[in-house]
Amino acid sequence: MRSLGAKPLAQPAPVWVIGTYFQDERPNIMTAAWGGICCSDPPCLQISLRKATATYHNIMHSKAFTVNVPNPEFMEKSDYAGMVSGKDTDKFAATGLTPVKSDIVDAPYVQEFPMVLECSLIKHVEIGLHTVFIGEIKDVKVKEEFVDGHHADMAKVNPVLFAPGSRRYYAIGKEIGQAFSSGRICMRNGE
């Protein structure tokens, strides 16, 4: 195997657009790829941010944020939200996206995106360049056309994926199996 060194190159990574309010109540978005679910009960996820970002300070103040999940239709707008700072630019205006005030947490979400998670900060953890923000998921909202039964259909939501290293974006591919089921084929050996 080829050694690539001590680098944050795990795959896959998400493309999560983080919604927050500035102290003067202007809505902001920024794009983060360092994040993931981190607890089932209470349901929590983590996003990791540099102190240099406006979003870091917004979350420290409001104790809330939203995670907005883009599909490929919103790839350019999401990428843009990770390239410029909300300190200098109204990124909602620049992208034409619409901020909606959450009824549940003190943060705006993106009206046009397929899926939104509204989060309340419960803990932050200093690591180094990034601070880990752990948010309790207070609600998950999905556009009606992407819902399948009680769940968001991942093929329909089609969340954009990020490849650390090459910095390329990918779409979701085909469904290949069912968890807690496909593995039964190995049970004849081990069980």
Next chain:
Amino acid sequence: MRSLGAKPLAQPAPVWVIGTYFQDERPNIMTAAWGGICCSDPPCLQISLRKATATYHNIMHSKAFTVNVPNPEFMEKSDYAGMVSGKDTDKFAATGLTPVKSDIVDAPYVQEFPMVLECSLIKHVEIGLHTVFIGEIKDVKVKEEFVDGHHADMAKVNPVLFAPGSRRYYAIGKEIGQAFSSGRICMRNGE
């Protein structure tokens, strides 16, 4: 938008097979979907585990783990590793996978998988049902055929994706753009 409630339904989620040693040095694997990168410097990722798992106790003891990234070829074996406990079963034997002792951390990795991250525990954070383990990435190893220049080619690695909620597995789809570049199209409006 349809409200799905306060649930850990963020998309996408990874399928990461965690390699650890028991105190008696038996190698173990278990599959986790709660995880993500959480710092660039030092390079770190988080995986979140229940105290009920053998892996939780193995990491607490050894302060190390590996993250092994499966492609669809290894979907069944990875799913199996999340279905049974290593306390009762030799999951390497049951799956036919080969444990390799890491030279860098006190944990085994899976020889056959496309990509491996060797991690040293630097912090654990109690949340609720799950504990967040933050590991510093000491090296990333990728099979030669999946390397493109200095990076792992995500389309070639083809990491299996997990959809929380529906619990379906997906493959990677097509490349759709380049990060820190696609977004320039919005700059004429905002900059």
